[in-house]
Amino acid sequence: MHRTADGPALLDRIDPRSRILAAIAFALVVSVVNRPPALLAALACAFVSAAFSGVGPRDMLRRLAPLNVFMLLLVALMPLSSGGRQLGTVGPFPYGADGLRLALTIAAKGNAIVLLLIALAGSLDINTVGHAMSHFRVPDKLTHLLLFTVRYLDVLRREYHRLRVAIEVRAFRPGVNMHTYRTYGRLAGMLLVRSLDRSERVVAAMKCRGFHGHFYLLDHFHYSRRDALFAAVAAAILAGIARLEWL
Amino acid sequence: MSDPLVKLERVTFRYGERTVLDQCDLAISPAERIGLVGANGSGKTTLLGLIVGLRRPALGRVIVFGKPREREADFRAVRGRVGLLFQDSDDQLFCPTVAEDVAFGPFNLGKSRREVEEIVARTLAELGLEGYAHRVTYKLSGGEKRLVALATVLAMEPEVLLLDEPTAGLDETAAERVTGILAGLPQAMLIVSHDHPFLARIAGRTLCLRHGRLQEAS
Ligand SMILES: Nc1ncnc2c1ncn2[C@@H]1O[C@H](COP(=O)(O)OP(=O)(O)OP(=O)(O)O)[C@@H](O)[C@H]1O
Ligand SMILES: [Mg+2]
Numbered sequence: 157m158h159r160t161a162d163g164p165a166l167l168d169r170i171d172p173r174s175r176i177l178a179a180i181a182f183a184l185v186v187s188v189v190n191r192p193p194a195l196l197a198a199l200a201c202a203f204v205s206a207a208f209s210g211v212g213p214r215d216m217l218r219r220l221a222p223l224n225v226f227m228l229l230l231v232a233l234m235p236l237s238s239g240g241r242q243l244g245t246v247g248p249f250p251y252g253a254d255g256l257r258l259a260l261t262i263a264a265k266g267n268a269i270v271l272l273l274i275a276l277a278g279s280l281d282i283n284t285v286g287h288a289m290s291h292f293r294v295p296d297k298l299t300h301l302l303l304f305t306v307r308y309l310d311v312l313r314r315e316y317h318r319l320r321v322a323i324e325v326r327a328f329r330p331g332v333n334m335h336t337y338r339t340y341g342r343l344a345g346m347l348l349v350r351s352l353d354r355s356e357r358v359v360a361a362m363k364c365r366g367f368h369g370h371f372y373l374l375d376h377f378h379y380s381r382r383d384a385l386f387a388a389v390a391a392a393i394l395a396g397i398a399r400l401e402w403l
Numbered sequence: 404m405s406d407p408l409v410k411l412e413r414v415t416f417r418y419g420e421r422t423v424l425d426q427c428d429l430a431i432s433p434a435e436r437i438g439l440v441g442a443n444g445s446g447k448t449t450l451l452g453l454i455v456g457l458r459r460p461a462l463g464r465v466i467v468f469g470k471p472r473e474r475e476a477d478f479r480a481v482r483g484r485v486g487l488l489f490q491d492s493d494d495q496l497f498c499p500t501v502a503e504d505v506a507f508g509p510f511n512l513g514k515s516r517r518e519v520e521e522i523v524a525r526t527l528a529e530l531g532l533e534g535y536a537h538r539v540t541y542k543l544s545g546g547e548k549r550l551v552a553l554a555t556v557l558a559m560e561p562e563v564l565l566l567d568e569p570t571a572g573l574d575e576t577a578a579e580r581v582t583g584i585l586a587g588l589p590q591a592m593l594i595v596s597h598d599h600p601f602l603a604r605i606a607g608r609t610l611c612l613r614h615g616r617l618q619e620a621s
Contacts, residue, residue, distance in 0.1 A: 286499070303499055311493055311541070357494035360457045365559065366483045366511030 165210035168279050171383040172288045178390040179276040183269045185394050194400035195264040201393050202271035209275035216274060223270055227263040234259040291377065308355070315350050319343050406469055407432050408563050408591050409454055409485070414463035415615075416449060423449050425615030426463065431563065436585075436592045438602035440620055441612030447595045448490050450612065451565045454593075455487050468562075483512055486561030490568055490595075492548035501527070501543075501551050502536040508559040526558045531580055545572045553581065557588075564592040570601055 167175070186198045206216055236246060238255025245251060277285075290299040323339060330336045407430035416424040423446035431437060441447050452458040453465060456478025465472050467481045489495040498504035502523050509519045527533060530550050535543075543551060549572050556564065569585065570578040578601070585592065586605055596602050602609050611620035 304497070354494065357489070357491070358497050360452075361489055361495045361497065362507075363479075364455055364457070364482050364487045365508035365555065366479075367507075 165279070166208040167205065167275060168210040169382065170386045171377050171379055172277075172280055172284050173291055173377060174379075174383045174386055174390075175276040175280070176285070176288055178387070179273050181390070181394060182272050182276075185397055186265055186268050186272075189265075189397060189401040190261060191401050192261075194397050195261065195268070197397050197400055198268040199264055199271075201397070202268045202275065205275040206271050210279035211274055215278075216271070219274055219278070220267065220270060223266055224263075227259075227266060230262055231256070231259040287377070308351075311354060312347070312351055315354070316343075316347055319346055405433055407466075408468060409593075410464075410466040411450075411453070412464040412466065414453060414460045414465065416446070416453060416458060416460050418449075422615055424453070424460070427612075427616055429610070429617055431591050431593055433591055434589060436594065436606045438606030438609035438620075439593055439595045439612065439617075440597065440599070440602070440609060445612045446615065447612055448567055451487060451567055451593065451595065454565060455482055455485050483559065484561055485563045485565060486556040486559055488553055488556050488564070488566040488569055490571075492545070492552040495552040495555060496540040496548060499539060500536070501532070501538050501540055501554075504540055504551065505554050505558045508555060512559060522558050526554045529557070529584060530554050531577075546574060546577055549573055550577060550581070557584075562590060564588070564590050564594075566592060566594045566596075568595055568597070570596065570598055 182198075182201075186195075189195060189198065211219075235243070235251045235253070235255030236249045238252035238258070240252045240254030240257070243251045243253055243256065280288075286299055286303045289302065290296065320343070323343065328339060330340075409429070409431040411427055411429040413426040413428060414424055415422065415426055427450070429450075439447055439450070449458060453460060454467065456465070456472060456475065459473075467485065470477070472478055472481060496504050498507055505523045505526055506519045509522050514522065523536065527535060530553060532547075532550055532554060535547070535551065540548070540551065549569070553566075553569060556566075564585075566585075570581055573581060582601060582605060585594070592606075594602065594606060609620040610617045
């Protein structure tokens, strides 16, 4: 399942662009279907995809956990005082079937969509997403913004940690006093100044290497037979789910 | 003697009130390897910046490849042919992956994709960075960043190398490797370093920056 000895997982070998598109299409379709057979099919499809993705089962659970905490809350609370056949009572409140059905529908949809998103796009790092964006004709500027943000968020974070450590090794203890506020003020100010400075030096570095406004992404995706097959299978599955809903 | 590739003539540079270079002269001849030493804050980094036009002198002339350079447009032509290794690698590396960062310069020089891929592979191999191509630059260690930054400069095959502390932060093996590589390159170099044995091995002569002027160091 997970990253096997013989190279990346099956789904990871699919062109990132197809994967992103398929994930979006799936999310759209699943968000509008409501009948149990269609939802079950969608869930099954998401599980199978997850099994063929490069994301390990433990990672998968970790990422699904927050969603399902919320879903549990829904299942517990939504049926209270709802209509439909009464399934029992919780204290003074009736526990209705309509509410339960609705809550379960939402839980199934949510899990199917998130699971598939993780399976298809979860193993893409942000850089690949950036590259894919530029292939979708997302404006260059936006793509650069994304790529730079990723790169420099980390520089910022490190700059922040460096400052943080610098004040902590000199026995700074935050408290509710003027000294603390002044120190935090200075920290924020320094962070801004340093980052600005940093960005100027990066522009200098780019100029030194002959930059004139265009980025070249080295990773070129290749659309292969495998991708065509993937697209066909994805389309067939979506059609199947739609059929279960509307026919 | 052939014409110098880089020449500073009585260059004066100030940050506000503080004069960092005071009528400083310098000439780098083809194939010459010059070491540059000087106290912290003596202006070594500033001097390198002046040669590629990141800073402009208050007085004096910067002559590169035989032409006086004054405006941004003059320096644009210089930068493709003079490689500058920044003192802080975080300033130098800005692409997501190592391969892209190394490819950035050659692409800007108008090389084709195939040529660039070839250059990237070769440069990384020379520096012992095989297998780093798809690593994310911001997750590299300080020394690894140093080597990748050097790769980005060497990939452009510049005619003159300006290296700001190339071996700082490298372990012995890596420093040794960099020394070997630099010693084997035909280009003219100006190498800033506080590592005197390293300079003794690699540089033909060493200059010392003091009080805004360059003197032959003993
Ligand atoms: N952007 C700046 N604005 C104002 N002053 C600066 C700036 N950059 C450097 N200086 C000052 O100019 C002087 C020379 O700095 P420079 O970075 O060239 O020194 P250096 O010789 O490279 O030092 P080191 O060995 O520490 O790298 C220092 O006193 C420094 O404080
Ligand atoms: Mg310096």
